[in-house]
Amino acid sequence: MNIPAPYLLYLGAATDPLSIKTSRGVADWRRELCVGQRRLPGCDLTLGLDDLSYSEAVARGAKTMILGEANAGGVLSEVSAREVVAALDSGLNVASGLHQRLAQHPDIRAAAQRTGQLLFDVREPPADLPIGNGRPRPGRRLLTVGTDCSVGKMYTSLALERELRRQGRLADFRATGQTGILIAGSGVPIDAVVADFIAGAAEWLSPARSDGGWDIIEGQGSLFHPSYAGVSLGLLHGSQPNALVMCHEPTRTHMRGLPGRALPSLKECLLANLEAAQVTQPEVVAVGVALNTSKLDEASARGLCEQVEHELNLPCEDPIAMGASKIVRRLLECFPDGTAAGAGMFSRCRIGTAARAR
Amino acid sequence: MNIPAPYLLYLGAATDPLSIKTSRGVADWRRELCVGQRRLPGCDLTLGLDDLSYSEAVARGAKTMILGEANAGGVLSEVSAREVVAALDSGLNVASGLHQRLAQHPDIRAAAQRTGQLLFDVREPPADLPIGNGRPRPGRRLLTVGTDCSVGKMYTSLALERELRRQGRLADFRATGQTGILIAGSGVPIDAVVADFIAGAAEWLSPARSDGGWDIIEGQGSLFHPSYAGVSLGLLHGSQPNALVMCHEPTRTHMRGLPGRALPSLKECLLANLEAAQVTQPEVVAVGVALNTSKLDEASARGLCEQVEHELNLPCEDPIAMGASKIVRRLLECFPDGTAAGAGMFSRCRIGTAARAR
Numbered sequence: 167m168n169i170p171a172p173y174l175l176y177l178g179a180a181t182d183p184l185s186i187k188t189s190r191g192v193a194d195w196r197r198e199l200c201v202g203q204r205r206l207p208g209c210d211l212t213l214g215l216d217d218l219s220y221s222e223a224v225a226r227g228a229k230t231m232i233l234g235e236a237n238a239g240g241v242l243s244e245v246s247a248r249e250v251v252a253a254l255d256s257g258l259n260v261a262s263g264l265h266q267r268l269a270q271h272p273d274i275r276a277a278a279q280r281t282g283q284l285l286f287d288v289r290e291p292p293a294d295l296p297i298g299n300g301r302p303r304p305g306r307r308l309l310t311v312g313t314d315c316s317v318g319k320m321y322t323s324l325a326l327e328r329e330l331r332r333q334g335r336l337a338d339f340r341a342t343g344q345t346g347i348l349i350a351g352s353g354v355p356i357d358a359v360v361a362d363f364i365a366g367a368a369e370w371l372s373p374a375r376s377d378g379g380w381d382i383i384e385g386q387g388s389l390f391h392p393s394y395a396g397v398s399l400g401l402l403h404g405s406q407p408n409a410l411v412m413c414h415e416p417t418r419t420h421m422r423g424l425p426g427r428a429l430p431s432l433k434e435c436l437l438a439n440l441e442a443a444q445v446t447q448p449e450v451v452a453v454g455v456a457l458n459t460s461k462l463d464e465a466s467a468r469g470l471c472e473q474v475e476h477e478l479n480l481p482c483e484d485p486i487a488m489g490a491s492k493i494v495r496r497l498l499e500c501f502p503d504g505t506a507a508g509a510g511m512f513s514r515c516r517i518g519t520a521a522r523a524r
Numbered sequence: 525m526n527i528p529a530p531y532l533l534y535l536g537a538a539t540d541p542l543s544i545k546t547s548r549g550v551a552d553w554r555r556e557l558c559v560g561q562r563r564l565p566g567c568d569l570t571l572g573l574d575d576l577s578y579s580e581a582v583a584r585g586a587k588t589m590i591l592g593e594a595n596a597g598g599v600l601s602e603v604s605a606r607e608v609v610a611a612l613d614s615g616l617n618v619a620s621g622l623h624q625r626l627a628q629h630p631d632i633r634a635a636a637q638r639t640g641q642l643l644f645d646v647r648e649p650p651a652d653l654p655i656g657n658g659r660p661r662p663g664r665r666l667l668t669v670g671t672d673c674s675v676g677k678m679y680t681s682l683a684l685e686r687e688l689r690r691q692g693r694l695a696d697f698r699a700t701g702q703t704g705i706l707i708a709g710s711g712v713p714i715d716a717v718v719a720d721f722i723a724g725a726a727e728w729l730s731p732a733r734s735d736g737g738w739d740i741i742e743g744q745g746s747l748f749h750p751s752y753a754g755v756s757l758g759l760l761h762g763s764q765p766n767a768l769v770m771c772h773e774p775t776r777t778h779m780r781g782l783p784g785r786a787l788p789s790l791k792e793c794l795l796a797n798l799e800a801a802q803v804t805q806p807e808v809v810a811v812g813v814a815l816n817t818s819k820l821d822e823a824s825a826r827g828l829c830e831q832v833e834h835e836l837n838l839p840c841e842d843p844i845a846m847g848a849s850k851i852v853r854r855l856l857e858c859f860p861d862g863t864a865a866g867a868g869m870f871s872r873c874r875i876g877t878a879a880r881a882r
Contacts, residue, residue, distance in 0.1 A: 300750025300782060357720040364719050364754040392658025392761045392804045396722040399747075400754025424658060441796070446750050 169261045169286050169351045170229035171199040174218060174253075178235040178246055179208040186211055188263050189234025191345040195324050201226040204253075206245070220256035230286070232348055233262040240265030251277040261286035263344030288347040291359040291367065298365030298404045300446045305375030306501060309407035310385040310456070311439045313429045315394065315422040317415040318458040318486075319385040320346050325456075325485035326411065327382045329494045336379025340371050342401065346384045356386055357397050364397060368404025378503065383407065389438050390430040391421055399442055406446045409497055412436050412480075415458045416470055433478060451500055454493030455482040527619045527644050527709045528587035529557040532576060532611075536593040536604050537566040544569055546621050547592025549703040553682050559584045562611075564603070578614035588644070590706055591620040598623030609635040619644035621702030646705040649717040649725065656723030656762045658804045663733030664859060667765035668743040668814070669797045671787045673752065673780040675773040676816040676844075677743040678704050683814075683843035684769065685740045687852045694737025698729050700759065704742045714744055715755050722755060726762025736861065741765065747796050748788040749779055757800055764804045767855055770794050770838075773816040774828055791836060809858055812851030813840040 173196075175189040183190075193200055193213040202218035205211075218226065231253040237243060242250075242264055250260050250268065254277040262268050268285040269275050278285050308326065310319040323339055323346075330337035339346070341353030359367045372381040383405045387394030414432060421427040430438070436452055443450040455474050459467035467484060474482040481492035531554075533547040541548075551558055551571040560576035563569075576584065589611040595601060600608075600622055608618050608626065612635040620626050626643040627633050636643050666684065668677040681697055681704075688695035697704070699711025717725045730739040741763045745752030772790060779785040788796070794810055801808040813832050817825035825842060832840040839850035 298751040300785060357718075359719050360715075361717050361719050361722050361755045361758070362715040362752065365751055389757075389800075390803055393656040393723055394720065395761055395800075395803070396754040396756075396758025397719045398754075399757045400719070403750045403753055427658060438799070442747075442753075445748055445753070 169348070170259060170284075171196075171351060172201045172228055172230075173199055174220070174223040174228040174231045174258065175200055175203045175213060175215065176231050176233050176235060176246075176249065176253075177203055177205045177209050177211060177213070178243075178249070179206040180211055180235045181209065183211060185237060186213075186235050188236065188345045188348060189213060189232065191320070192232055192234060192349050195349045201228045204231065204249070206249070220253050220258060224257045228258060230259040230261050233260060233264065233268075234348065236264060242266050242268070242271060247271050247274060250274050254278055254281045254283045257281070257283065259284040259286065261288060261348060263288050263348055265289060288344045288353075289355045289358050291355055291363075292370070295354075295359060295363045295370055296366040297362060298369050298400070300365070300403065300406075302446075303369075303374040303406065305372070305381060306379070306409075307372050307381045307383060307405055307407045308409040308411060308453070308497065309383045309402065309405045309443075310411050310413050311398070311402065311435075312385055312388050312413040313390065313432065313435045314388050314415065314418055315386075315391055317413045317418070318456060319413045321458075322411060322413050322456040322485050322490070323382045323384045324349070325490040326494065329485075329490040330380060330382075333494065335498075336377055337382055338379065340381050340383045342368075342371065342384045342386050353384075356401055357394070361396065364400025365404035368401045369406075372405055385413070388421075388430075388435070389442065390435060391424075392427070393423070402439065402443050403446045407443055407450055408447060408501065409451055409453045410436075410439055410443065411454045411456055411493060412439070412452060413456045413458070417461045432474060436478065452478075452480055453497045453500055454480050456485050456490075456493065457482060459484040459487055527646075527706070528617055528642075529554075529709060530559045530586055531557055532578070532581040532586040532589045532616065533558055533561045533571060533573065534589050534591050534593060534604075534607065534611075535561055535563045535567050535569060535571070536601075536607070537564040538569055538593045539567065541569060543595060544571075544593050546594065546703045546706060547571060547590065549678070550590055550592060550707050553707045559586045562589065562607070564607070578611050578616060582615045586616060588617040588619050591618060591622065591626075592706065594622060600624050600626070600629060605629050605632060608632050612636055612639045612641045615639070615641065617642040617644065619646060619706060621646050621706055623647060646702045646711075647713045647716050649713055649721075650728070653712075653717060653721040653728055654724040655720060656727050656758070658723070658761065658764075660804075661727075661732040661764065663730070663739060664737070664767075665730050665739045665741060665763055665765045666767040666769060666811070666855065667741045667760065667763045668769050668771050669756070669760065669793075670743055670746050670771040671748065671790065671793045672746050672773065672776055673744075673749055675771045675776070676814060677771045679816075680769060680771050680814040680843045680848070681740045681742045682707070683848040684852060687843075687848040688738060688740075691852065693856075694735055695740055696737065698739050698741045700726075700729065700742045700744050711742075714759055715752070719754065722758025723762035726759045727764075730763055743771070746779075746788075746793070747800065748793060749782075750785070751781070760797065760801050761804045765801055765808055766805060766859065767809055767811045768794075768797055768801065769812045769814055769851060770797070770810060771814045771816070775819045790832060794836065810836075810838055811855045811858055812838050814843050814848075814851065815840060817842040817845055
C-alpha cells in the first residue's frame with residue numbers, strides 16, 4: 167500500500183474533535199502533504215487548511231482524499247458515501263481508516279470501477295504476510311512501547327523521526343495503526359492481521375536495512391494490557407528492536423477501557439519489555455522514556471521527568487511539549503555512527519541490567 | 525461449533541503416517557466416538573477401526589465424517605473432494621481441519637446445499653469473538669504451556685482431563701487447534717483469529733464456571749518462539765489460568781522450524797509464563813512439568829524426570845508413557861475441594877517464588 171500524496175483531508179460535518187483525530191494526525195505530522203480540507207455544512211472544526219471543493223483540490227495537485235472522520239462504530243454514513251463518490255468522480259483516490267471497507271459499499275465500488283481511481287482501506291492487512299522467522303537482520307530499529315494503549319506511542323515515534331531527520335540522520339517512521347498508516351502513506355495494521363502472522367507482519371514492515379538509517383516503529387498496546395498484549399509481544403519480537411522508548415501517560419488512573427485495573431510501574435514495564443525483546447534481539451537497550459504531559463502544568467511535567475530520569479537512569483521528556491532531543495542524544499550515544507548495531511555501546515546504555523540490579 | 529458425533533474417520537489414500545495425525549488424534553482420544561475408518565485403495569495405514577463405506581457408517585449411527593488426512597499445504601485433493609460429496613450424499617456431515625475451506629469447493633458447497641448436511645471448517649474462527657477484558661471470572665482453569673511448538677501440549681491436556689475424570693472429577697478439555705477441536709467437537713482455532721481478539725477468544729473458550737470442575741486449556745506455541753509468541757501470550761492472558769503445566773521435548777535441538785535457535789531452559793520458560801500470567805491471575809501456580817520422552821529409553825526418561833523434579837520442585841512425568849497422576853495429585857493439593865480457586869494453597873505450590881529465589 168502506497169497512498170499517493172498530496173492529500174485533501176475530509177472532515178465531513180464533524181463537530182466532535184475526537185472524531186477527526188485521524189485527519190488531525192495527518193495535518194499535524196504531514197502538513198506539507200496536505201493541500202486543503204473538505205468540510206460539509208455544520209462542521210465547526212478546522213485544521214487551519216484551505217477549504218476546497220473536489221475540483222479545486224485536484225487543480226492544486228491533490229491525489230488522494232483521506233477520509234479522516236470517524237463516527238461511533240467506524241461506519242461510513244450515507245452522506246459521506248456520496249461525498250466519496252463525488253471525490254472519485256473528480257479524479258481523486260480515496261483512503262479510509264474506517265472499520266467498514268470502502269469497497270463494500272456498492273456505489274463506491276461502482277464509482278471506483280467507473281473512474282479507475284484507487285480505494286485504500288488501511289485496516290486491510292497485506293495478503294501475503296510471512297510467518298515470522300526471528301532470524302537476525304541488519305539495520306537499526308527503534309520501537310516505542312507503552313504502559314497502556316493510547317499513551318503517545320505514535321506521536322513519540324513521529325517526534326523521534328522528525329528530530330533524527332532535523333539532525334541530518336536517515337530515519338523512517340514505520341506505521342502499525344490506521345492513523346499512522348495514513349500519515350506515513352504505508353504500513354501494516356498490526357491488530358488486524360491473523361494471529362499467527364503478527365511477528366511476520368512486523369518483520370515485513372521493517373526489513374533488513376544497510377544504509378545506517380533508523381526504522382522508528384510505532385508500538386501498539388502494552389504487554390500489560392489484558393486485551394491486546396499478544397499484539398504487543400508479536401510486534402516486539404518481529405521488530406527485533408535495537409532500542410526501546412517507553413511511553414506513558416502519568417495521569418492515567420487505570421488501563422484504558424478497564425476501570426479498576428492499575429497500570430504497571432515504569433520500571434516493571436520496562437524490564438518486561440527488555441526481557442521479551444531479548445528473545446529476538448539479545449543486545450536491546452532502552453534509550454528513553456516519553457511522557458505525555460498534556461494534562462499537567464509545565465512545572466509538574468518537568469519535575470516528573472526529572473524524577474523518572476533519576477529513577478531509571480534514562481532521559482525522560484515529553485516529545486511534543488519539550489522535543490525529543492534528549493532521547494535522540496542517548497540513542498546516538500548508544501549507537502555511534504559507523505558501528506554495527508549494538509556494538510560499541512556505552513555501559514550506561516545497559517539500562518536493563520542496571521535497573522534490575524537496584 | 526458443535527460437531528455431531530459419532531464419527532467416521534477418513535484416511536483417503538494416505539501412506540505417510542504424519543498425514544493422518546488428525547485422524548489418529550481423534551482415534552487415540554475419542555475412540556468411543558469413532559464407528560469406523562474410510563480408506564481408499566492404496567492406503568496402507570490403519571487406526572485399527574472397522575473399514576466402512578459411507579452407507580455402512582450411517583447404518584452404524586455415524587453423524588459426521590472427519591477429514592483427518594492432510595497433504596502438504598493443507599489443500600483438498602480432487603479425489604478427496606469427490607469422497608466428501610459422496611459422504612454428504614449418504615447423509616453424513618463433514619468436518620475438516622484443512623487450511624482450504626470445504627465450502628470454497630463448488631461441488632462440495634452444492635452437495636451440502638442439496639442434502640442439508642453440515643460442513644465444519646474448524647480453522648474458521650467464530651464470527652463474533654469479543655475483545656478480551658481481563659476481568660477476574662470464577663472457575664478453575666489449567667493451561668498447558670511449552671518451551672516450543674509441538675512438544676505435547678495437546679496430549680498433555682487430554683491426559684490431564686482423562687486422569688481427573690478417572691478420579692471422578694469434573695474436567696473438560698478446551699481445544700485451541702484444529703486437531704484438538706476435532707477431538708473435543710468444539711473449540712477455537714486461536715492462531716486463526718484476528719490479532720486483536722486472541723485474549724478475547726480464550727475468554728470465550730473458558731467462560732465463568734461454578735461447578736467446581738476444571739477447564740483444561742490446550743496451549744499453543746511458546747513465549748520464546750519468535751514466530752508465535754503473540755498467540756501464546758494472548759492465550760495465557762485470556763485463559764486466566766489458576767494452574768500451569770509446562771510441556772517440553774527434551775531431545776529437541778532447536779526451536780521448531782528455526783535451526784540454530786536454542787530452546788529456553790525449563791526454569792526460564794516457567795518463570796516467564798508465571799510472570800506473564802500474573803497480569804490476569806495474580807495467584808497462578810505451576811503444578812507440574814510434562815516431558816515427551818518418546819525418543820528416550822525408559823531409564824533415561826525416568827532419570828530425567830527425577831532431575832527436573834529436583835531442579836524445579838515440581839512433579840515431572842511423561843503423561844502418555846507414565847500417566848498424569850503425579851501432576852494431578854499436586855494440582856488437587858494446591859486446589860483442595862470446597863475452596864475458592866487459589867485459596868488454601870500449600871506454600872509448596874508457590875513454585876514461581878521458590879524457583880526465582882534460587
